[in-house]
Amino acid sequence: MAIPSIKNENQYEALREKGYSKEKAARIANTPNAGKKGGKAKPYEKWTKSELYEQAKNVGIKGRSKMDKAALMHALRNN
Template identity: 70%
Template sequence: MPDPRIKNEDQYRALVEKGYSKEKAARIANTPDAGVKGGRAKPYDEWTKEELYQQARRVGIPGRSYMSKKKLIYSLRNN
């Protein structure tokens, strides 16, 4: 039975099978437009701190309000 908290169940299962933790796979699968290809997003280094904060909020990174721009980038890339 699919978990109703997971927005993109197929992507979630694929990520878990790839070796991602269940928490990280759920966070990615629940991100708006997750898995949509296009490659139009600019690199995190070019984002404003506010944009990084909003993205961290969308994916559920804890402690984001205390993070510097550099820490936000690190957390988004590694969580």
Template identity: 70%
Template sequence: MPDARIKNEKQYQALLEIGYSKEKAARIANTPDAGEKGGNAKPYDLWTKEELYQQARKVGIPGRSYMNKKNLIKSLRPN
């Protein structure tokens, strides 16, 4: 039965099947641009600290308000 809290159920299930945890799969599937293909974004190294912070906020990275730019990039890369 689909979970009403998951915005992109198809992507959520696919992520679970390849081994993502429920928490991480839900976080990814609930981002506003979940499931959209891109590849046009500039590398994190070129983002401002504020842009990195907002992205970290979107994906729900804990402790982001205490992070510097380097740590924000390090936390965002595996997401």
């Protein structure tokens, strides 16, 4: 199996140092907004279900199509 490239290598390494698995660190580092700073993202409670679904899709959460808004928030926070 080929190893996927990492879009944000610095973020990936920082996550690995914090104890994240290789898979989870890669998923996070490869999201479209990986490494952007500023703390301007609104809390998940203020996101629409479709926004949460798209974010879950971006990070590769399985079973997202069957999740309600609360389940999507939980999965995004704990994946």
